[in-house]
Amino acid sequence: MRLLFALPGFHRYDRGAEVALLSVADALARSGEDITVMGSGESRPDAAYKFRHVPAVRRERFERFPHFPPLRSETAWEDASFSPGLLAAYKPTAYDAVVTCSFPFTHWALRRPSAKQPLQIFVTQNGDWPAFASNSEYRSFACDGLVCTNPDYLARNQQQWNCALIPNGADLARFHPGPADRARFGLPADRPIILMVSAFIATKRVMDAIRAVSKLDDAFLVVAGDGPLRDEGQALADALLPGRFKRLSLAAADMPMLYRSADAFVHMSLLESFGNVFIEAWASGLPVIGHDTDRLRWILGANTEFLCDTENQPTLVDMLQAALARGAERAGHPDGIERFSWATIADQYRDFIAGLITQRASVR
Template sequence: MRVMHFHFGKDGGAERFFVHLVNALALRGVEQSAVIRPDRIWRKDLPASVGIYESNFRNLSLDRILLPLCVAREARRIQPDAIMAWAPRASELMPDHKGCIKISRLGDYPTNLSYFKNSDILVCNTPGIAEHVRELGWTRGVEVISNFTSTGQVAPVDRATFDTPADAPVVMSMGRFVPRKEFALLTAAVAKLPGVYLWLAGEGEELENVKKVAADLGVTDRVRFLGWQKDTRPFVAAADIFVMPSNHEPLGNVILEAWAQGRPVVSSRSEGPSWFMRDGDNGLLVDIGNTDGFSQAIARLIDNPVLAAKVAAGGRETLMKQFSEEAIANAYLELFRRKP
């Protein structure tokens, strides 16, 4: 089986899943090639067997003209079983190639359908996205296939390395520092909880603003900025509670990663978590933007170890049943075998 991928993402949860899926498919004998942005920090995590072509596919660039021609020629040469574009922008590169299934994979809500003129089917990672594209007028195929993450548990990092007391409650979150992730709100929520430490992993344009919020609230001594980490699992394993405060989150890969390490999760009632989380069963849900609500939910888990253990166990069970590598990889393999 041969699959071509187009992926112009940066460095975040969607990229981690791309790496996970490409590796899972390689383990199952799928021959793959991929067009990605140059200098991606996760390129080295892709299997050596995957052929890589680098391009930004920017407007007003020579690649904007030449890359579609190269891709179409390569598709004619190798005759793939499937061509897979990751997100709307990559879907603009989809060639009008016959004889294979052409898939656009969506991890967010598209604004219009013009990107997908050459796509046979849209793979949405939540039912909400699938419903959205149908409402926009999409009449071709739609499938819901979610993400998976590594389920192996790892040893925690030493808290002392990050100047954090061994007995202090530690709240963690991670992702790109952009406004919708609401790390400033989470910082304000933790500031209301004396003695609680906050670990934030990631990079992005909002980082300096979050640091300023921590300084203005007088909690710089309790907030640790961990930077981008290739493997976040040891940091999640060292925390007591994981919080996902985003005001918009189509799925929430980081929640799956926290569940894999057996951590109890507090999440906003954003799109993805509202689909697969059940309040008080596999996590605690808080209204979007409710700083006090996040403070109260964190405090509940700190003060009630029985509840914390219950929601952590419920999260792990949901992960294994609904988001396993075997189930997701097999769903994609079945899809690749279809003919348009």
């Protein structure tokens, strides 16, 4: 299959959507599929797919720009800046299917009129609202296949679109229990470490995590991430966690060791489309504290001991203490994690897209 994966943040950011789709693209390329990736970063020599740089303005430049439909966030502004270059680089006749999770501008560019229109595959990495809503710019959404990253999205959309339930995963060769190296990140050796891997945006509730950890006597909170609320978060941590907080912005290659250097993992979003970080933390042997939802229980399976109502601070503090008391596992992959290997996930993408291609060919 000739597939194109397009997203503004490819090779520029190593966040959830970028990591997930690039991992699928790389696994498919290594299994023999003809995969092209377009993004605003630079080539990476270890990637198995073909990469083409398409310029875009960094999303940080848009943090103070006005937000209105369809430019609802700094990432939408970034998406708009990416689409002209994508239109120039994208040749519809070169692909059997195109894959993105970016709406609306990348989605619109990939659907431009053409004599041969490749299949349009949309992945709900950032939510299923484009596929579900019927107001404003969302009325323009259309796809040939919808990859639903959780059962809620599948139930909501399967009557309207060709859907497949496919979770995200983790690179189990990189994310696994093992010895820590706190000195590498400037972290204290004599305190329990709570790790949060999160953007500094309102929905990630980093401030609430800072407030909760401040109720613990000795714990150190490290947040790996960036975003428009970074200064507000630092100011709150300076006031509530003096000497017990650190914000890091790391390359993807450093993340497995950061997980292994922690004692517990917390993620505060009330509802994620999926949340790769849950799988990475679980694969690394960390107890996972998160907001108790059916969706997260589906992801974690039996590993739900430390889920709770994270909006209830006393309950959250108790769960943080309990997770630290258990501590991290330092050897062996946790039971059940194998189903989230990227090779397994990529096989599901291949089967879904190949089935759609066959279906189209039979109709014609």
